Amino acid sequence: MKKGIAASKGYAIGKVFLQEHEEIVITEAKVTDVIKEQKELRKALDASKEQLEKIKEKAAIEMGAKKAEVFEAHITLLDDPEFTGAMKLEIETKSINAMKAVDSVTNGFVAIFDSMEDAYMKERAADIKDVSKRIISNLAGNGGSAFAITEVNTVVVANDLTPSDTAQLDRTKVIGFVTNVGGRTSHAAIMARTLEIPAVLGLSDITTSVKTGDTVILDGIEGHVLINPSEEVIAEYHERNRKFIAEQEGLKKLIDVKTATKSGKRIEVCGNIGKPEDVLTVLANGGDGIGLFRSEFLYMDRESAPTEDEQYESYKFVLEKMEGKQVVIRTLDIGGDKTLPYLPLPQEMNPFLGYRAIRLCLDKKDIFKVQLRALLRASVFGNLCVMFPMISGLQEFIQAKEVVEECKKELKSEGQSFAEDIQWGIMVEIPSAAVCADELAKHVDFFSIGTNDLIQYTLAADRMSEKVSYLYNPMHPAVLRLIKMTIDGAHKQGKWVGMCGEMAGDDIAIPTLVEYGLDEFSMSATSMLNAKRVILEQE
Ligand code: PEP
Ligand code: MG
Numbered sequence: 001m002k003k004g005i006a007a008s009k010g011y012a013i014g015k016v017f018l019q020e021h022e023e024i025v026i027t028e029a030k031v032t033d034v035i036k037e038q039k040e041l042r043k044a045l046d047a048s049k050e051q052l053e054k055i056k057e058k059a060a061i062e063m064g065a066k067k068a069e070v071f072e073a074h075i076t077l078l079d080d081p082e083f084t085g086a087m088k089l090e091i092e093t094k095s096i097n098a099m100k101a102v103d104s105v106t107n108g109f110v111a112i113f114d115s116m117e118d119a120y121m122k123e124r125a126a127d128i129k130d131v132s133k134r135i136i137s138n139l140a141g142n143g144g145s146a147f148a149i150t151e152v153n154t155v156v157v158a159n160d161l162t163p164s165d166t167a168q169l170d171r172t173k174v175i176g177f178v179t180n181v182g183g184r185t186s187h188a189a190i191m192a193r194t195l196e197i198p199a200v201l202g203l204s205d206i207t208t209s210v211k212t213g214d215t216v217i218l219d220g221i222e223g224h225v226l227i228n229p230s231e232e233v234i235a236e237y238h239e240r241n242r243k244f245i246a247e248q249e250g251l252k253k254l255i256d257v258k259t260a261t262k263s264g265k266r267i268e269v270c271g272n273i274g275k276p277e278d279v280l281t282v283l284a285n286g287g288d289g290i291g292l293f294r295s296e297f298l299y300m301d302r303e304s305a306p307t308e309d310e311q312y313e314s315y316k317f318v319l320e321k322m323e324g325k326q327v328v329i330r331t332l333d334i335g336g337d338k339t340l341p342y343l344p345l346p347q348e349m350n351p352f353l354g355y356r357a358i359r360l361c362l363d364k365k366d367i368f369k370v371q372l373r374a375l376l377r378a379s380v381f382g383n384l385c386v387m388f389p390m391i392s393g394l395q396e397f398i399q400a401k402e403v404v405e406e407c408k409k410e411l412k413s414e415g416q417s418f419a420e421d422i423q424w425g426i427m428v429e430i431p432s433a434a435v436c437a438d439e440l441a442k443h444v445d446f447f448s449i450g451t452n453d454l455i456q457y458t459l460a461a462d463r464m465s466e467k468v469s470y471l472y473n474p475m476h477p478a479v480l481r482l483i484k485m486t487i488d489g490a491h492k493q494g495k496w497v498g499m500c501g502e503m504a505g506d507d508i509a510i511p512t513l514v515e516y517g518l519d520e521f522s523m524s525a526t527s528m529l530n531a532k533r534v535i536l537e538q539e
Helices: 034-063 065-079 081-094 098-114 119-139 163-168 187-195 231-254 276-284 295-299 308-321 357-363 365-381 394-413 431-435 451-459 477-492 510-516 525-536
Strands: 005-008 011-018 154-158 174-179 199-201 215-219 224-227 268-273 290-294 326-330 383-388 423-428 446-449 496-499 520-523
Touching: 005 187, 011 174, 011 231, 034 065, 034 081, 034 098, 034 119, 034 163, 065 081, 065 119, 081 098, 098 119, 154 215, 163 187, 174 187, 174 215, 187 199, 199 215, 215 231, 231 525, 268 276, 268 326, 268 525, 276 308, 276 525, 290 295, 290 520, 295 308, 308 326, 308 365, 308 383, 357 365, 357 383, 357 394, 365 383, 365 394, 383 394, 383 446, 394 423, 423 431, 431 451, 431 477, 446 477, 451 477, 477 496, 477 510, 510 525, 520 525
Parallel strands: 011 154, 154 174, 174 199, 268 290, 268 520, 290 326, 326 383, 383 423, 423 446, 446 496, 496 520
Antiparallel strands: 005 199, 011 215, 215 224
């Protein structure tokens, strides 16, 4: 049995299709007819574009327009004069073959993006490589195609799967995939979850451990892959799979159920979102509200900060779609692992302990005020709660509220309206805030516990580090005590407490959190129905 990262839930029992990398060897050759070489390049670019248009159409049907956007970005790259124009120029100035020109321009771009700290920028390097691979495949006459799968019940095994590889998978034949590289937040994992195809990633040597035609069991729940298992084991997993499918189907009946414990305590199950459109999936899964809108995603994937009007439209969209249900929007949480290309941050030894989130917003009030004004203006369209990230003590909350008051004054003098009943809260994700929760609760309207950070700060175990992941334990008594202190502190002052870290959707943690009296659980939309099931079983 091989152990990897469980990236998309479910089981797949089938035959391996090993995606072998026939690496195209790229050598430099001098050309005499530069124009002819440039024409070859043009042909390969056109063919790549045509293929990507088709993949995009297929992806839009199977995964929705949002997920298909990645291919639009790939198509845009093909039209980008800085990228493909540089290839043409490279052929002309160096009199070299098109394949070498594509390769060296790609390497230059990838080196720039790869050297950036930001995970988003690193992903752009993966996009560039993906597009370049296609151009080179077309130049080599391979037609840019990665798969020739003819059998049903196929489990694709590959070193890595790019977004276009993933979108090209024939879903009538492919029932799961396994890779050497990648993690829970890689493109391949996100695509797998959207397509609801089970996947285990990051097995490091799976491509050398199996061959095409081997039988494998992919366990996307435990993150295991079993190679050529016995008939008994296969039968056992068929049974597990049958149960899993029945459970998933059964959960759908909970969509419209209002969640409460057996003793009748009503508990809200809400969704976490990153982009305004995500609100639709939360509604489709019967969400009671939005417990966390990570507003920093509005600031990513662009060259300058979103304007007040742009932000206002996004917040208004979410509030209107939720039709009066509670929407908790977190103000800009940038820094740590999240950076913006247009907002250079100082190099720090420990960015997670450094200049980020509310610390940055209180320092750069001009940026903060644009967001607060947009939030205030949008507040008239629904039930808005605003929370500040990374609050370590009362002073920061008071200062943030002072900026809010400044914005309110400005808006009033401009004759702009805003709701008077907005709730103002904080994320409890720094141990000091949890320890002082009873005092903080006198000033705020609510708390939302951010366990993703709270755990890493409490146990001094970096949430990004695989090496110390064994220490990163949500059920550690110190973490549980801090959570209990936060809930008790809030309740003493009659305030409500939510949780928007991953722990809120964790089967093992939910019973304890219900027992502690947590009022609202917020998580990714696809975990909500299972959380409802667990909560409904509690006393
Ligand atoms: C958290 O820290 O738990 C949280 C929800 O915020 P993020 O994961 O965005 O840091
Ligand atoms: Mg956090």
